[in-house]
Amino acid sequence: MSKTVTFEQFLTKDPLDNYGDIELYKSKYLPLIKKYNQRLEENILDEYKIDLPKPRDELIAEQFDAVDYLYKAKLLTEREFEITDSSATKIVSEIANGNWTCAEVFTAFAKRATIAHQFTNCAHELFTKEGLERAKELDEYYKANGKTVGPLHGLPISLKEFISLKGKVTHGGYAAFVENIAEDDSVTAKILKDAGAVYYIRTTQPLTLMQLDSENNYSGFTKNPFNLLLSSGGSSSGEGAVVSFGGSTLGVGSDIGGSIRSPAGFSGCHGFRPTTRRISNFGNVANYTGQESVSPVTGPLGRSVSDIELFMKTYINEGKPWNYDTWSIPMLWRDVPKPKADQLTIGVVRDDGFVRPSPPIRRGIDVVVSKLEAAGVKVVPFVQKNAKLAYETVHKMYTCDGNDESRSLIAKSGEPIPKLTKWSLNYGDGARVYTAAENRHLNTIRDDLREEYNKFFMDNKVDFILSPLYNNVAPHSGEVYNWSYTSIFNILDLPTLAFQTGLRQDPELDVWTEEDKKHVYRSDLEQLENENYKPDEFKGAPIALQLSGRRYFDEEVLASARLIIDDILKVDLFKH
Amino acid sequence: MSKTVTFEQFLTKDPLDNYGDIELYKSKYLPLIKKYNQRLEENILDEYKIDLPKPRDELIAEQFDAVDYLYKAKLLTEREFEITDSSATKIVSEIANGNWTCAEVFTAFAKRATIAHQFTNCAHELFTKEGLERAKELDEYYKANGKTVGPLHGLPISLKEFISLKGKVTHGGYAAFVENIAEDDSVTAKILKDAGAVYYIRTTQPLTLMQLDSENNYSGFTKNPFNLLLSSGGSSSGEGAVVSFGGSTLGVGSDIGGSIRSPAGFSGCHGFRPTTRRISNFGNVANYTGQESVSPVTGPLGRSVSDIELFMKTYINEGKPWNYDTWSIPMLWRDVPKPKADQLTIGVVRDDGFVRPSPPIRRGIDVVVSKLEAAGVKVVPFVQKNAKLAYETVHKMYTCDGNDESRSLIAKSGEPIPKLTKWSLNYGDGARVYTAAENRHLNTIRDDLREEYNKFFMDNKVDFILSPLYNNVAPHSGEVYNWSYTSIFNILDLPTLAFQTGLRQDPELDVWTEEDKKHVYRSDLEQLENENYKPDEFKGAPIALQLSGRRYFDEEVLASARLIIDDILKVDLFKH
Incomplete structure (x- = not known):
């Protein structure tokens, strides 16, 4: 009955779930994709472009730190650095006070985003000309009316590609959608735009979205700005790269198993x-x-917690997504x-x-815990009893339609399936179609898990859970298998912030100890993940963790994150 | 592939989905049910009991109005009438001010509830002795502490049987659960009790809950207090009867297709x-x-909108169900x-x-609309485009596990299946098990419907929808087939109040006109439902309608209902 693909089978055999029709793909879709990508190349304006210091392949091989280079090589003017290293909160205030224009702000970010793309390959689409026009219109509006259009007036915001923009191709990573012109802005695009956002870049995402990486047939891999050898994470892959590089003030991603948190944490922002139903997915x-x-x-990616709060509060309280999408709950953002x-x-x-974290992650936890304790925070251990059950259940939930929808979208173009998409297509029982009754049973397991965690919070008077984001720092491209640390908070539906600790991987410090080497692997997955960590190959990768709160207590998570990140850890991502 | 049961088949053939094992049932479960019911009889205390004016069968046959008789025959003392015809809001205030004791309040309601049960057969369980003990304890607490335990201190509240009470049998209408002792109070029982509620009656509900009527193998039918020939509605059948009769201040029911609204509206309260996730179902x-x-x-049943508001506000703001049930949203009740x-x-x-309303319902709408217009309310027509699609979709949602769960619970005891439970087991595709993918497709149809209605609200600046509750007043027992007027608001998830218009069916006024008789039936269901309405057989049945608001705007629905019901229609259910 069950068509379970074991880990062994996956590694050794030709994977299942291959719906490719390479002839169809090559004859019809590949030329269209080339045309699509050519438009991207053409839209990279000379005034924003730089000459790379070396061929990109070489930079990748030598674990190049593009962010460091940005500053060292002074790729921006002082003024451009000032603008692009300001918080979103500061930028909107400078514009609203008439000190800065939307056009100069936009130009600085367009340049930095273009450079980010040159290094990391983070863009599916760039339309900086159009963005500049919009910025100028906003300046005109301000001049004529003496006020802004909304709280995000003039703010350059990047969007994950699958967020529909009216009149533009929106392919969602699928070759089959290479000519799919969106009829309307998605609710999120509309709300942010109405609040004053300026769009100019739509960022990369992997095929089916079901990777904590970036591979698709349009753009291949997106790279980590702090170490080009590594992945930028995914599925909001390009968002992680562009926001961390400083190429946009705020980015919009989405997360069903870690897809906002992994790219943010891996890439450096x-x-x-958020808890479900506060921000709209409609469109x-x-x-x-x-x-x-x-x-x-x-949900948002940003370089400060306050900026993320600005996004959430403006989106919800000004945007009122429930007016356009009944899935959204009319629950105003509270000032906490x-x-x-x-x-x-x-x-x-x-x-x-389930899967042991690698040395840099363990150091991250140690450092953060000791700083929290030194600041007076009470820290208690939390031993997850059912991490494996949660992991298996969420995988079954992802695939319990037998991947019906993603399979048919892939089959439509016959496009090749990237390794990690294949990996996730084989989650749960792969192509086996569950019955509605089986699906309901999964829901009851989920609800039991939610009760278990809620009881932990309530019985122990615990406010938040601190946890690794992943069992490692940013992995090598195509080498991220375990989602257990992120997807647990999807099945629980707990608001969770992936945040920078301010630490970076250090090949000297972050080594497996003799004690570590005695570890008996608890699963093949753990072995694979742990063996993938070799200290020399993750130079300078950002060390990020997660902070989770109770369901719908999003405001409390961010308020406490300000204390923890700004005051206790003293992390400032605008400083280099 | 599909095992659709047509309407024809249902009426003419031996119905499908009969999981009975009559031998098992008779030998094992029937004796246990008899014992269970004997306890009910034994718990009817002499001091609360009355002599019925005639054998119950005769009262039923003559469409006896038990509420009218209650007053005419002075079955309560003046003081007991004063107490039981006070609003919950008044009662808690009199108790909190030390004017009334919990014990005297309780005694009055215990008496009125017992009489309600004698006429309508509304109780599965009565425990008035225990209730009185609890009331006395609350009086002791008040005396000792000079304050109440919570906003519902001393309020006699009735509960639908399936709401678990610790240490008591909780069968949920299933014979198989006749010995199922609840280990804990359900979240709702706990919250109301913590706020001061006193329990003493657990009320009838039909097998599987999937009837707008009451039939099960414990208690047969529950009857309408205003006309004993008619149904009290369902599935919160006993709640409709006991609250409308004045036997409890507030009742707690549940609604997946009309199960709070039908018994309230049919029975006279x-x-x-509420919108989903504000009140807990846990337990x-x-x-x-x-x-x-x-x-x-x-959700609640009551005799005034203010009492329903008292329930909602206390439950949510004091009870904080999200602390015990992660399904509940921490969204405080707003004062509107x-x-x-x-x-x-x-x-x-x-x-x-889809199904034409009968003459009394049409009169109800006409009267209410003209009073609304006279008061200055803007009334616009709303033509539902997709009522049939909604009806078919929600039926498929109910049964898309092939009735897996209800079938197995029925099969466990082999109990006979009441006609209307069979009717609903054959909803959608009956015993056909849907795939998870098909189930997902139903969800997308639902979401499209929600968008359609939301657009109606937004584009036309409409605040509320007024609609029939059902195509008729309370039907004869075992004769309620169409759910389309109620279940539409379940699939849309709109907060909806079933309310009394103050009108009652009048055999002289509410007749089919010559014009009506020319109507060409649009479906077999319409024919069946319309032919069931014969003016002489619904004497004095309450005429109720529905008021629905936007999703999660529960507060606005009730605030406006106060204007409409109290001020414009001048309905006062505490007066006789």
Whole structure:
């Protein structure tokens, strides 16, 4: 009955779920994709472009730190650095006060985003000309009316490609959609635009979205700005890269298993997965129509918690998504004061009992815990009892339509399936179609898990859970298999911030100890993931963790994150 | 592939989905049910009991109005009438001010509830002795502490049987659960009790809950207090009867297709189906585990809108169900002022295009609309385009596990299946099990419907929808087939109040006209339902309608209902 693909089978055999028709793809779709990508090349304007210091392949091989180079080589003017290293909060205030124009702000970001793309390959589409026009229109409006159009007036915001923009191709990573012109802006695009956002870049995402990486047939891999050998994460792959590089003030991603948090954390910025139904998914081109056992969530990536709060508050309180999308709950964003350290109790996950974190992650947890304790935060251990059950259940939820929808979208163009998309197509029982009754049973397992975690919060008076984001720092491209640290918070639907600790991987410090080497692997997956970590190959990768709160207490997560990140860890991503 | 049961087949053939094993049932379960029911008889205390004026069969045959008799025969003392005809809001205030004791309040309601049961057969369980003990304890607490335990201190509240009470049998209408002792209070029982509620009666509900009637193998039918020939509605059948008779201040029911609204409206009180996830279902014994395409909702029945508001506000703001049930959203109840009539726009459904309402319902709509217009409310027509699609889709959602769960619960005891439970087991495709992918497709149809209705609200600046509750007043027992007027608001998930118009069926006034008789039936269902309405057989049945608002705007629905019901229609259910 069940068509389970074991890990062994995956590694050794020709994978299942190959719906490719390479002839169809080559004859019809590949030429269209080339044309699409040619438009991208043509839209890279000379005034924003730089000459790379070396051929890109060489930069990748030598683990090039593009962010460091940006500053060292002074690729921007001082003024451009000032603007692009300002918080979104500061930028909107400078524009609203008439000190800065939308056009000069835009130009600085267009340049930095273009450079980000040259290094990391983060864009599916660039339309900086159009963006500049919009910025100038906003300046005109301000001049004529003496006020802004909204709280995000003039803010350059990047969008994951699958967020529909009216009149533009929106392919959602699928070759089959290479000519799919969106009839309308998605609700999210509309709301941010109405609040004053300026669009100019649509960023990369992997095929089917079901990778914590970036591979698709349009753009291949997107790279990590702090170490070009590594992945930028995914599925909001380009968002991670462009926001971390400083190429946009805020980015919009989505997350059904870690897809906001992984690219943010891996690439070097913060990313917030809100509780479901606060930010609209309406109008996004994706492959989970009607799937509501584990809901995808749209949410922001940014370089400060305050900027993420600006996004959430403006989006919800000004945008009122429930007016356009009945899936969204009319629950206003509350202003929550920053708590005091000694009011907080945090439960810490050091290992989910499933896949052991690598040395840099363990150092990250150690450093953060000791700083929290020094600041007066009460820290208690949290041992997850059912991480494996949660992992298996969420995988079944993803695929329990037998991948019906994604398979048919892939089959339509016959496009080749990237390795990690194949990997996730084989999640759960792969192509086996569950019955509605089986699906309902999965929901009851999920609800039991939610009760278990809620009881942990309530019984122990724990405010937040601190945990690894992944069992490693940013992996090599095409080499990220385990989602257990992120997808647990999707199945639980807990608001979760992936945040930078301010630490970076250090090949000297972050080595496996003799003790580590005695570890008996608890699964093939753990072995694969752990063996992938070789200290020399992850130079300078950002070390990120997660902070999760109770369901719908999104405001509290961010308020406490301000205390933890700004005050206790003193992380400032605008400084280099 | 599909095992659709047509309407014809249902009427003419031996119905499908008969999972009975009559030998097992008779030998094992029937004796246990008899014992269970004997306890009910034994718990009817002499001090609360009356002598019925005639044998019950005769009262039923003559369409006896038990409420009218209650007053005419002075079955209560003046003081007991004063107490039981006070609003919940008044009662809690009198108790909190020390004017009334919990014990005397309780005794009055215990008596009135017992009489209600004698006429209508509304109780599965009565425990008035225990209730009185609890009331006395609350009086002790008040005396000792000079304050109440919570906003519902001393309020006698009735509960639908499936709401678990610790240590008591909770069978949920299933014979198989006749010995199922609940280990814990359900979240709802706990929250109301913590706020001060006193329990003493658990009320009838039909097998599988999937009837707008009451039949099960414990108690047969529950009857309408205003006309004993008629049904009290369902599935919160006993709640409709006991609250309308004045035997409890507030009742707790649940609604997945009309199950709060039908018994409230049919029996003579108001009933509110909140938006999902505001009131907890956790701990209820029911047959829709993990089904979330169309969610069941727990909610109150009462005799005034203010009392329903007291329930909602106390439950949510004091009870904080999200602390015990992660399904519940931490969205506080907002105080919303009563609007002015000329600020309101109401869309009116006169006929859903599917089953024509009978003459009393049409009179109800006419009278209410003319009073609304006279008061200055703007009334616009609302023509539902997709009522049939909604009806078919919600039926498929109910049964798309092939009735897996309810079938197995029925099969466990082999109990006979009441006609209307069979009817609903054959909804959608009956025993055909849908795939998860098909289930997802149903969800997309639902979401499209929600968009359609939301657009109606937004584009026309409509605040509320006024509609029939059912195509008729309370039907004869075992004769309620069409759910289209109620289940539409379940699939849309709109907060909806079933409310009394103050009108009652009049055999002289409410007749089919010559014009009516020319009507060409649009479906077999319409024919069946319309032919069931014979003016002489519905004497004095309450005429109720529905008021629906936008999703999660529960507060606005009730605030406007206060204006409409109290001020414009001048309905006062505490007066006789």
